Amino acid sequence: MERKVVLFISIFVYSFFNVSAQDNFQLSSGILRAQGAFAVGRLTESKATQIYIKGDLSYYLDSKVSVRADGFYFVDSQDKTNKPFDFSHSLFTGLSYHLGNGGAFDPYVGLQPGINFARLGSLVTTLPISPNVTSWSPVLSGHVGFNYYAPKIFHLFVHMQYIQGRFVNQLNTQSLSEFRISFGLGWNIDVLK
Amino acid sequence: MKKLLLLTLAIIITVSHDSLSQDVHESNLMITRCATKPATAKTFSQVPGMFELGVRSTASLFGDAGNHGLGSGGQFRIRFHQQMGSEWFADYIVTDIEGVGKREDAHIGWSVMFYPFKSANKRFSPYLLAGHCFDYTKVTSYGVPFPANINSERWSSAIQMGIGTHYNLNRWSDVSLSVQYMTHLGNDIHTEIVEENGLRYLTLNDHSHGASLEGHVLAMLSFNVKIGRLWKGK
Numbered sequence A: 001m002e003r004k005v006v007l008f009i010s011i012f013v014y015s016f017f018n019v020s021a022q023d024n025f026q027l028s029s030g031i032l033r034a035q036g037a038f039a040v041g042r043l044t045e046s047k048a049t050q051i052y053i054k055g056d057l058s059y060y061l062d063s064k065v066s067v068r069a070d071g072f073y074f075v076d077s078q079d080k081t082n083k084p085f086d087f088s089h090s091l092f093t094g095l096s097y098h099l100g101n102g103g104a105f106d107p108y109v110g111l112q113p114g115i116n117f118a119r120l121g122s123l124v125t126t127l128p129i130s131p132n133v134t135s136w137s138p139v140l141s142g143h144v145g146f147n148y149y150a151p152k153i154f155h156l157f158v159h160m161q162y163i164q165g166r167f168v169n170q171l172n173t174q175s176l177s178e179f180r181i182s183f184g185l186g187w188n189i190d191v192l193k
Numbered sequence B: 001m002k003k004l005l006l007l008t009l010a011i012i013i014t015v016s017h018d019s020l021s022q023d024v025h026e027s028n029l030m031i032t033r034c035a036t037k038p039a040t041a042k043t044f045s046q047v048p049g050m051f052e053l054g055v056r057s058t059a060s061l062f063g064d065a066g067n068h069g070l071g072s073g074g075q076f077r078i079r080f081h082q083q084m085g086s087e088w089f090a091d092y093i094v095t096d097i098e099g100v101g102k103r104e105d106a107h108i109g110w111s112v113m114f115y116p117f118k119s120a121n122k123r124f125s126p127y128l129l130a131g132h133c134f135d136y137t138k139v140t141s142y143g144v145p146f147p148a149n150i151n152s153e154r155w156s157s158a159i160q161m162g163i164g165t166h167y168n169l170n171r172w173s174d175v176s177l178s179v180q181y182m183t184h185l186g187n188d189i190h191t192e193i194v195e196e197n198g199l200r201y202l203t204l205n206d207h208s209h210g211a212s213l214e215g216h217v218l219a220m221l222s223f224n225v226k227i228g229r230l231w232k233g234k
Helices: A002-022 B002-035
Strands: A031-043 A049-060 A065-077 A085-098 A105-120 A134-149 A154-167 A178-190 B050-061 B069-081 B084-097 B101-114 B124-141 B150-170 B173-184 B188-196 B199-207 B215-229
Touching (some): A065 A105, A085 B215, A105 B215, A134 B050, A134 B069, B069 B215
Antiparallel strands (some): A134 A154, A154 A178, B050 B069, B050 B215, B101 B124, B150 B173
């Protein structure tokens, strides 16, 4: 069984990369890419693992710079006994700088200011129930990742993001600093063609 | 099993190498194409009438209470002249006062930016800035015992001046870093952390009689995109 799985992965990876490499994909201004995926985050202070549904949208100004917006919708914490927030949604907007040379493999780095909207979980206060206290918190994030463009309209992506911020509240202050990762299949079109 | 894993790894490395080689070839083609377009004096669009839109992250440093805050916001810019522009901004900053209180600042204002160097075709474009803003401040003391929150708020006006630089990523976008000192011209909400019987709490003192020159240093990192020209000029 393991052998079959490894073989399948090998063939899939080879086919994908090989087909893509043969296609003369060229990054240029006008490329609009979007994706939706699950993201997993780990808070650096409380060590809680949080799960999100995320979506992002990028527009390439040229092959080197794109404008990017990311939205994260909090689904749940993995461990119910370590749940600092009842919810913690966030939005980011900023720029990505693309390190590649305009080909199908597109590594990038970037920075995005953002805003977080969260409600403190009952486990981090002395109250027996959720305190129902929400707060907006400014955050700053840095990201790194890559896209691998296949022919026509889709691409693989891996996106990692580090978020810096603090939930400040009279019941408790909690660090919002978190490392998030997402990967999957995204879509792209050239709106200037 | 180990052999299969090694094989998989070898395939990925080989394919990646092939792809990268092709990318390098594509890059060379691209460079050739770009080289046919001569760089103009206005490659980085320091032209009058240029309208830019951006987002910013603000760090509030060395304020009255000595605590650091983080903020987010946005701005637009309008360029009047090759060496002069303006920035119109709004941001919201939250500061944790050592776990015993919280300060929220909201600014909305404008700055005039003066570019001492004619750096239209350069990556770095340093500038001096000075301006004015309206601001709202709310300080919440968590009180002792909980939940006896008390807060104090004020609307005031402020002036700011500082230095900064754009780093032009391409002709349509830039990253800007600036540091400025903002002095509030209205009432001061003076805060002090008091320790009594082993309990720490924040006292608020609203200096509503007469103006006070309370201020803070703001460091800003912003990301901007040039949208287009509002008017055409030299």
